[in-house]
Amino acid sequence: MFDDFFMRAILAGIGIALIAGPLGCFVIWRRMAYLGDTMAHSALLGIALSLAFGWSTLISVFMISGLVSLALVMLQRRNGLSTDALLGILSHATLAIGLVSLAFMPNVRVDLLGYLFGDILAVSTTDLAVIWGGVMVVALVLALLWRPLLAGTVNAELAAAEGERPERARLAFMVLMAFVIAIAMKIVGILLITAMLIIPAATARRFATSPEIMALLAALFGAAASTGGLYLSLGFDTPSGPSIVVAALGLFLIALLPLPQLGRGRGQAEAPAAAGATIAELEQ
């Protein structure tokens, strides 16, 4: 089964969606979308590093994402510019440095488009093992972190006052983000990883009545979008990343339009019906 490149891609996509969904929920709850983007863009620099020194891609991407978030924290302490502006600088600076560094390595053949937009052909059996191993690790860590992380998302000081350690949870969360970016890169592509984090989570918001349900639904919507997108990619010979994002957007739009009306319409329909019944009874 793992011999088939398409099957590998589908399994990898589902694996990534399962982690990206819950993490993406925290990304939008904590308004960190731009940070996710910045970390993802810096991944290209990580790739350049791995090619230049022969390091593992996973480790160097992970390292660079970590360095970028550290640089952000240090720049924030200087109080000169808003986080928004700093993220804009870091995001594009790291992407540009990554592209320039790759250009300096003429001997290395790089499928740049594959890195930027994802490539279903790129998923090896090893990658698949890494992704699913990652799913297990992330699920475990997230389960352990859930309470302090959620409490810290509501209010870090409240969480700290009640004996949680929101700062530690936040750091661990950043590490998880870097990890997801490192493993999602091949399928979704550097430029579009944030979409995989955010769009399924945003779709899930419509139906969620609790944070936990939202995280679960985001994982499911992500898995559906990823599978649908990969079929799209195969059918129309399009890059896998954009295809997955288009599929995710499709789900988001479907969820946006008819369903809330349907739900509410039903509720309203029941109420007048009940009222009508009592009136009818009264008339009798």
Next chain:
Amino acid sequence: MQSGLSNSLIAMENMGVQRGGRWLVRDVDLTIGAGEIVTLIGPNGSGKSTTAKTAIGIVEASAGTVRRAHDLVVGYVPQKLAVDRSLPLTVARLMRLTTRTSTVAMRQALERVGIPHLEKAEIHGLSGGEFQRALLARAMLRKPNLLVLDEPVQGVDFAGEIALYELISELRDQDGCAVLLISHDLHVVMAKTDRVLCLNGHVCCEGSPRSVAASPAYRQLFGDRAADALAIYRHKHDHTHLPDGQVVAANDAPGEGGGCSCTESDFDHHDLHPVAQRGAAEATATKETDNV
């Protein structure tokens, strides 16, 4: 080391917090005894919140010492709680954010603050007052011996403000916890307070509400308008009412009471008279523990 803590929940000495080369607050001595109500007042940026946060250990002191009782359980209501609308959170879930609790206990807590009907409501739809009540309920659910309230009436209209302070004082009387209150609503708050610390980067004056109100440092900091507001508070102590409403000056209020505006603040002082008396009783009660 231990002697400073006997009977008190929090003991801070020469506490200072420095951030980015600037002292947010310094040289603060503050002890909070069991059951005591302490109010921090001061202008914006005077270090009220920082002092409270340092007291309960959210912010680390850069100077001085902060000691906390081993059995300290803090119920905290922070100043601002900006929860993103994308986070689906019902009141019931908010109550259980960090504490496991039975449904019965949670409903009881909501009942106590008067919002049992909002159990399943999303927090984004709550009014300012309802949200503060929910936060108060979850703080009380932890059975704290110290309740820390950072501007608890923010975003609440005037009538709601008084109701909310009544509720806080009621909860405190039932549970007997100490209260550290941050406020700038001077006259409403001070009637219920045992001790006031007036901050402006440092402790500018401290003592019973009455002595703080009389202090020149306080008047200088808050200006004449605040002093007027305090007059409303003060005359609660410096005169009494006959059943027909006629004002009778008390012995210990020479002159000053005459200048304050009884008619302007009728609403306040009729509302708050019993509370003021209760506050006085508590003040004497805590004096004993202070002397230990």
